[in-house]
Amino acid sequence: MAEITTSELNIDNVVNDILSTIDREREREIVARRFGLFDRKETLEQIGELLGITRERVRQLEKAVVNRLKESAKKDLPHIGHAEEVISTHLKDMGNVARVSDLTAKLAPANNKTDQSKVAFLAHLAPKLAVIDDNDHFFHAVGLASRHTEKAIRESVNKIIDAIKGIGEPTTIESIAGSIGSGDIKHVEALAGISKQVATLSGRWGLVKWPMVNPKNIRDKIYVILHDNKKPMHFSEIADSIKQSNFKRKDVTTQAIHNELIKDERFVLIGRGIYALKEWGYKKGTVADVIAEILRKEGGPLHRDEIVRRVLKTRHVKETTVLLNLQGKPQFKRVAKATYGLAE
Numbered sequence: 001m002a003e004i005t006t007s008e009l010n011i012d013n014v015v016n017d018i019l020s021t022i023d024r025e026r027e028r029e030i031v032a033r034r035f036g037l038f039d040r041k042e043t044l045e046q047i048g049e050l051l052g053i054t055r056e057r058v059r060q061l062e063k064a065v066v067n068r069l070k071e072s073a074k075k076d077l078p079h080i081g082h083a084e085e086v087i088s089t090h091l092k093d094m095g096n097v098a099r100v101s102d103l104t105a106k107l108a109p110a111n112n113k114t115d116q117s118k119v120a121f122l123a124h125l126a127p128k129l130a131v132i133d134d135n136d137h138f139f140h141a142v143g144l145a146s147r148h149t150e151k152a153i154r155e156s157v158n159k160i161i162d163a164i165k166g167i168g169e170p171t172t173i174e175s176i177a178g179s180i181g182s183g184d185i186k187h188v189e190a191l192a193g194i195s196k197q198v199a200t201l202s203g204r205w206g207l208v209k210w211p212m213v214n215p216k217n218i219r220d221k222i223y224v225i226l227h228d229n230k231k232p233m234h235f236s237e238i239a240d241s242i243k244q245s246n247f248k249r250k251d252v253t254t255q256a257i258h259n260e261l262i263k264d265e266r267f268v269l270i271g272r273g274i275y276a277l278k279e280w281g282y283k284k285g286t287v288a289d290v291i292a293e294i295l296r297k298e299g300g301p302l303h304r305d306e307i308v309r310r311v312l313k314t315r316h317v318k319e320t321t322v323l324l325n326l327q328g329k330p331q332f333k334r335v336a337k338a339t340y341g342l343a344e
Helices: 011-019 025-035 044-051 055-073 080-093 100-107 113-125 150-167 173-179 185-193 218-229 235-243 254-263 287-298 304-314 319-328
Strands: 097-099 129-132 141-144 198-201 204-207 267-271 274-277 332-336 339-342
Touching: 011 025, 011 080, 011 113, 025 044, 025 055, 025 113, 044 055, 055 113, 080 097, 080 100, 080 113, 080 129, 080 141, 097 100, 097 185, 100 113, 100 141, 113 129, 113 141, 129 150, 141 150, 150 173, 150 185, 150 198, 150 204, 173 185, 185 198, 218 235, 218 254, 218 267, 218 274, 235 254, 235 274, 254 267, 287 304, 287 319, 287 332, 287 339, 304 319, 304 339, 319 332
Parallel strands: none
Antiparallel strands: 097 141, 129 141, 198 204, 267 274, 332 339
């Protein structure tokens, strides 16, 4: 059997040595294919067809072999004690629970699907580890059984989801931990990270359906960029910011960004290529529209300097642009020296 160092874990050697304890080749084949230890995972039907046995017989053999391995893991299964120790050490550093993909990254630099399957296989056999299977609600994950059972992990995650729903908007992990009465921020973050119903972005946590933590289309990504920037931006700056972001997909063109900015009511053009969020108090319209709105609210004429000052609060344009609109548009008239009102 291959020698395993005390400091780290060679998952290939460990898995091969464990498989070598299975006497019958057919049973080794079933376990390897079901767990995806050397290739993609296969279904009961696929393996049954390959081996010329029924789906039910494959299931029975798999269950029997895995149960035998689990029993051996308590006594003399090769290297499983060391594997369990190494995995547990990493889990403690990661908040006592972690996605299989994140855990594998600590053990195998390539971190491919086969490596992840091998780590999950070892965790499945180890008595001190709890495995959460991948499904519609959870990512494939491993936790410390000393901290919580598989059922307890699921229940804890559900409490986190309920807390987020109760808060009702993206928030910090500290706020979520406080809502469920936990002082272990790292553990709460780790639990939230294995849920497919929860997402995080730029320190914000929330439900995966919320654009601020999981923007799926270009418009939502633009919104997040502007929101986080807290001030208007040129469309080319927005495009650059998206390319440099932590978004899952960020290969966007500057033209595509400009097109989406024009279409979405949440964004207001306030200068040459410069956009702001409507929620900041900006309104759509030309410079002339803005001047007219200012004069209507004032209820009378204003000095041109005051008009310029107010326009520049909501539009990123040159002072001369405002003056040209005052002097050249028919809806405005000069009523005194450097003072303008509405023509009507």
